[in-house]
Amino acid sequence: MRPLVRKSYRIAVVGATGAVGAELLAVLERRGFPVANLRLLASARSVGKKITFRGDDVRVEELRENSFGEMDIAFFSAGGDISRKFVPLARDAGAVVIDNSSVFRMDPEVPLVMPEINGADVADHRGIIANPNCTTAVTLMALYPLHLAFGVRRIFASSYQAVSGTGARAIAELKQQVAAAHLNSPAIAEVYPHPIAFNVLPQVDSFLPDGYTKEEMKMQHEGRRIMHLPGFLASVTCVRVPVYRAHSVAVSAEFARPVSVEEARDVLAKAPGLDLLDEPARNIYPMPLQAAGKDNCQVGRVRLDCAMQNGLAFWVSGDQLLKGAALNAVQIAELL
Amino acid sequence: MRPLVRKSYRIAVVGATGAVGAELLAVLERRGFPVANLRLLASARSVGKKITFRGDDVRVEELRENSFGEMDIAFFSAGGDISRKFVPLARDAGAVVIDNSSVFRMDPEVPLVMPEINGADVADHRGIIANPNCTTAVTLMALYPLHLAFGVRRIFASSYQAVSGTGARAIAELKQQVAAAHLNSPAIAEVYPHPIAFNVLPQVDSFLPDGYTKEEMKMQHEGRRIMHLPGFLASVTCVRVPVYRAHSVAVSAEFARPVSVEEARDVLAKAPGLDLLDEPARNIYPMPLQAAGKDNCQVGRVRLDCAMQNGLAFWVSGDQLLKGAALNAVQIAELL
Numbered sequence: 046m047r048p049l050v051r052k053s054y055r056i057a058v059v060g061a062t063g064a065v066g067a068e069l070l071a072v073l074e075r076r077g078f079p080v081a082n083l084r085l086l087a088s089a090r091s092v093g094k095k096i097t098f099r100g101d102d103v104r105v106e107e108l109r110e111n112s113f114g115e116m117d118i119a120f121f122s123a124g125g126d127i128s129r130k131f132v133p134l135a136r137d138a139g140a141v142v143i144d145n146s147s148v149f150r151m152d153p154e155v156p157l158v159m160p161e162i163n164g165a166d167v168a169d170h171r172g173i174i175a176n177p178n179c180t181t182a183v184t185l186m187a188l189y190p191l192h193l194a195f196g197v198r199r200i201f202a203s204s205y206q207a208v209s210g211t212g213a214r215a216i217a218e219l220k221q222q223v224a225a226a227h228l229n230s231p232a233i234a235e236v237y238p239h240p241i242a243f244n245v246l247p248q249v250d251s252f253l254p255d256g257y258t259k260e261e262m263k264m265q266h267e268g269r270r271i272m273h274l275p276g277f278l279a280s281v282t283c284v285r286v287p288v289y290r291a292h293s294v295a296v297s298a299e300f301a302r303p304v305s306v307e308e309a310r311d312v313l314a315k316a317p318g319l320d321l322l323d324e325p326a327r328n329i330y331p332m333p334l335q336a337a338g339k340d341n342c343q344v345g346r347v348r349l350d351c352a353m354q355n356g357l358a359f360w361v362s363g364d365q366l367l368k369g370a371a372l373n374a375v376q377i378a379e380l381l
Numbered sequence: 382m383r384p385l386v387r388k389s390y391r392i393a394v395v396g397a398t399g400a401v402g403a404e405l406l407a408v409l410e411r412r413g414f415p416v417a418n419l420r421l422l423a424s425a426r427s428v429g430k431k432i433t434f435r436g437d438d439v440r441v442e443e444l445r446e447n448s449f450g451e452m453d454i455a456f457f458s459a460g461g462d463i464s465r466k467f468v469p470l471a472r473d474a475g476a477v478v479i480d481n482s483s484v485f486r487m488d489p490e491v492p493l494v495m496p497e498i499n500g501a502d503v504a505d506h507r508g509i510i511a512n513p514n515c516t517t518a519v520t521l522m523a524l525y526p527l528h529l530a531f532g533v534r535r536i537f538a539s540s541y542q543a544v545s546g547t548g549a550r551a552i553a554e555l556k557q558q559v560a561a562a563h564l565n566s567p568a569i570a571e572v573y574p575h576p577i578a579f580n581v582l583p584q585v586d587s588f589l590p591d592g593y594t595k596e597e598m599k600m601q602h603e604g605r606r607i608m609h610l611p612g613f614l615a616s617v618t619c620v621r622v623p624v625y626r627a628h629s630v631a632v633s634a635e636f637a638r639p640v641s642v643e644e645a646r647d648v649l650a651k652a653p654g655l656d657l658l659d660e661p662a663r664n665i666y667p668m669p670l671q672a673a674g675k676d677n678c679q680v681g682r683v684r685l686d687c688a689m690q691n692g693l694a695f696w697v698s699g700d701q702l703l704k705g706a707a708l709n710a711v712q713i714a715e716l717l
Contacts, residue, residue, distance in 0.1 A: 199688045203539035203631040205581045205620065223559055238664040243625050245541045245669060247682055247696045252661040256642065256684025256694075265687065280688035282631035282696060284541065287623050289579050295539040295618035306592065325588040328574040333581060346583055348592025351601065352535045352616035358592075360583045360618060 053079035057116045060123030061085035068371035113138035136172035150175040160376040167380045178263040179369025187344040187361040190316035196301035199278035205286045205293040249283035291333035293362040300355045331362035389415035393452045396459030397421035404707035449474035472508035486511040496712040514599040515705025523680040523697040526652035532637035535614035541622045541629040585619040627669035629698040636691045667698035
């Protein structure tokens with residue numbers, strides 16, 4: 046780790062015009078991150094756009110191989126192909142890269158970090174730090190405190206993922222399809238392989254030979270690295286739902302030690318970055334509409350799992366653009 | 382069992398003007414059920430409405446205590462309160478009742494029947510036969526053939542349930558909320574405790590003291606009766622999604638014997654009332670938009686569960702107004 050000991054930092058944002066890029070700038074502003082200098086980088090077609098940051102208009106520049114001179118921190122959220130090519134260049138130019146793609150997450154030389162869980166792993170970085178998958182991040186915000194209390198062994202989980210996880214084009218596609226449905230005209234599906242309006246798609250990302258999708262296996266692969274639990278098992282079904290923003294996950298978790306709902310609620314209520322919304326009698330539980338735009342994830346529906354020993358079932362919602370992406374990235378930068 | 386040995390039958394339909402009632406009449410027509418005489422019964426406010434059945438207009442009559450004279454079969458789908466009061470009256474008047482409410486499903490004197498699974502149980506009826514919960518029915522269409530092959534022990538499941546499961550008012554509520562969202566005006570939530578448009582609600586039916594909802598526990602309770610498996614365990618999270626029609630369920634199932642994906646697919650492909658849609662490489666899998674309006678349920682995403690021994694994960698979609706209600710009820714009548 047090269048310690049960053051400035052009073053303020055020269056920041057590059059790659060993918061500045063995307064959904065996560067916009068959130069990232071908003072989080073940097075909101076949390077008062079000490080930005081000395083901001084360079085906004087994007088593809089050629091966005092060059093010249095102006096984005097307001099702390100009252101100043103900042104021009105978007107084209108991402109080039111030599112874009113990273115004199116930068117302290119580079120945030121990447123422009124997809125895997127861009128990260129694969131430009132992250133090493135940014136690192137070699139001297140920046141610490143915080144990468145939101147999945148390219149480096151399983152690289153043993155790259156720490157994969159959620160500050161509430163394994164913030165200390167940042168110390169091992171060699172110029173690149175990976176930000177976790179959004180569904181994994183939202184789930185672990187609730188699972189990790191329970192793990193500390195009871196020792197998690199495995200989970201069975203199903204996700205309800207918002208279209209903004211795919212990006213701005215998917216948001217537009219859902220809007221178009223909803224409008225078309227109400228005019229009884231056909232839905233045009235370009236971003237997803239099937240219509241998403243008034244439908245659910247049991248596919249997020251591409252399929253692996255074993256029948257799981259890449260997205261589904263991230264929970265186990267990334268969960269093991271982030272929680273330092275090489276034996277952690279996770280069987281997940283990832284499903285896209287017609288929700289604009291915030292992912293939700295239904296979880297059945299098995300623990301090594303006996304569990305109680307009271308202790309679980311107590312642990313969750315005290316966990317950082319998490320709000321316990323668990324008053325079923327008053328219809329209070331997490332929902333995506335309610336989690337959207339919030340830094341904290343939400344957990345509720347906590348109950349003893351009726352089909353396993355030492356099991357807890359629960360439901361978590363969280364804004365995947367914030368905790369699942371931009372917020373976590375800025376929190377990593379704060380650790381630096 | 383009182384055998385019905387007529388060539389055609391005098392049929393009463395209670396709740397004829399509801400969503401399930403309409404499907405029931407359509408299924409009776411479509412399957413050419415031998416109807417000698419049709420009496421449509423509903424609440425006072427629907428009296429006088431005319432419903433076309435096989436080209437004839439049939440007037441809706443008010444449901445009264447003496448509505449069931451000279452009826453052979455009475456279908457009930459007008460909610461629990463109506464069933465609690467009128468089902469015993471219909472039975473005492475000599476009709477065989479096929480009841481779609483949950484009132485009699487756990488009554489040991491009332492068979493709870495899915496014809497593909499435990500059709501023989503119809504023989505034990507004493508005038509009342511119960512139709513299963515819709516989410517349970519859709520799930521068991523895929524789970525039971527796998528059980529026959531491998532011996533199911535327990536499942537972990539999450540549902541994606543359409544608003545038509547709640548009825549016509551919920552369909553209207555989703556439509557209103559979608560229209561309101563696109564005008565940026567507030568969503569009015571009357572049927573559900575929270576907006577359902579562009580949201581998901583981790584609540585279907587009311588909560589039990591242990592934190593599960595009634596709907597969630599039906600999978601275990603009804604599954605045990607239908608499959609004749611008193612030790613069957615099911616931990617379920619039931620979630621309402623902004624889909625108009627057809628429920629979906631993500632399932633992780635543990636079996637007593639070793640499983641293989643090939644054998645599982647083979648068994649599912651041959652199962653009655655079920656279509657195997659499982660070609661992930663071509664983006665072919667069940668979805669509610671595709672299952673809506675179809676008699677057969679659909680199963681896909683079949684894979685070895687990565688978090689349990691002898692486990693299979695799969696995904697099933699089915700039209701809950703058909704297999705989950707009207708179709709199953711008519712199939713029961715056909716067994717009579």
